[in-house]
Amino acid sequence: MSSGDKVRASHILIKHQGSRRAASWRDEDGTKFIKNTTKESAITQLKALKEDILSGKSKFENVAMEQSDCSSAKRGGDLGPFGRGQMQKPFEEATFALKVGEISDIVDTDSGVHIIKRTG
Numbered sequence: 001m002s003s004g005d006k007v008r009a010s011h012i013l014i015k016h017q018g019s020r021r022a023a024s025w026r027d028e029d030g031t032k033f034i035k036n037t038t039k040e041s042a043i044t045q046l047k048a049l050k051e052d053i054l055s056g057k058s059k060f061e062n063v064a065m066e067q068s069d070c071s072s073a074k075r076g077g078d079l080g081p082f083g084r085g086q087m088q089k090p091f092e093e094a095t096f097a098l099k100v101g102e103i104s105d106i107v108d109t110d111s112g113v114h115i116i117k118r119t120g
Contacts, residue, residue, distance in 0.1 A: 007120065008079070008118070009079050010076060010077035010079060010117045011072070012064045012070075013070040014042040014067070016042040017039075019110070019112040020110040025071055034069070043113050046114075047106065049063050049067060061077060062076070069112060088110060090109050091114065091116065094116055100120060103115055
């Protein structure tokens with residue numbers, strides 16, 4: 001995998017009432033919390049999770065398994081390798097801008113809000 005054309009990343013996704021699909025493995029029809037979660041509260045939740053990760057209180061992979069609304073949660077948030085044009089533009093740009101091991105700021109996409117950890 002050459003550094004310029006592919007990256008590997010994990011992420012934590014928090015969906016909210018404005019997400020393009022209000023359903024996840026944690027909330028199959030969105031009625032438990034997604035439809036009641038504002039974008040602002042999703043961002044607040046994600047900021048707190050990131051703080052726990054950066055402080056060493058929590059591991060990124062464990063938080064992803066427990067909290068992420070993406071099916072990648074089963075793999076600790078791992079999305080595997082991907083190239084340009086395979087992800088939503090804001091997600092792609094944020095991932096390619098990170099160095100391996102770095103965690104992004106909040107990234108907003110049509111799917112919800114994310115923090116991304118570049119792993120390769």
